[in-house]
Amino acid sequence: MKRREALAGLLLAPVGFLGYRALAASAPPQREVNLTVATDGDLLAFTPVELSCPTGARVHLTFHHTGKYIRQDHDWVLTLPGASDAVAQAALAAGEAARYLPPPGDQQVIAMTPMCGKGEQASVDFIAPAPGDYPFICTYPGHAGFMHGVLHVTR
């Protein structure tokens, strides 16, 4: 009996392997997407204010603080829909010691860069969530009301 099972296993193994290969080939490959967003110079605004990527994509986002004159920090924080105010409040509560970043592990934050001073840039990698519109903001105190945009995640 054991010999028969072993033989069957040996015979079926290539079939299983080929089946797996066929499945892997039919699954859509995970796309890699590079996104770039910047401050609008010294103004309290992002440019562009709308970004897009397909769901499931491996996103590499680069944020550039292009300010030249004003000593103010900015970051880029992607939140769950409808959560941008709560995240901005959480960052404000975290205070200067935390550089006004949302607390680590905040479930309403999908991705965020560190705070950047003028001329600095930072990047973050994340997997694009389910299709939908996701707000992004700067969490430096008072900036979220001016500095916001939307990441459109498509199917």
Place this chain on the structure above:
Amino acid sequence: MTISRAMRVRLALGLAGALAWAGAQGVLAAEPQSPDQVHMALRILASVYADMESKLPNQLDRLAHENEEFHDGSGAMRDAVAAEPAAYKSRVLAALDKAVNDSQAVADTSKTHDTAKVRASLDTLAASMRALNGLFPEAVRAEPGSVPPPQHGGPPKT
């Protein structure tokens, strides 16, 4: 004493020329050499002003920081008019210095935590910023209040 007709024509032409020259000088004085740079500088100051206004009434302690940003932002205007004729530049810088001093007054007043006084000092700052804008053609102006107030909440839930 009589003036000949030829002399009258010469005088009239001379007067018209002088008036035209003076008018041209006035227009040139109001037309900056770097209008885009001036416009951006005015937008930066208007943006900081909008941020200042958004701190009323509950975040008065942040106004000292916004005042520093206004000081920083004034550098954009100094750079923008650096190459202007001396007389015009001095008029712009005098108006800018007035605005910077009024911004400092906003920060100083914020220490009182008296919202009405802070509001009054912000209005004074807005007036001096409008005077600064008035030195430039309408096309490059960015008056206080031209930056929309902050909007919260992001896109609707999906």
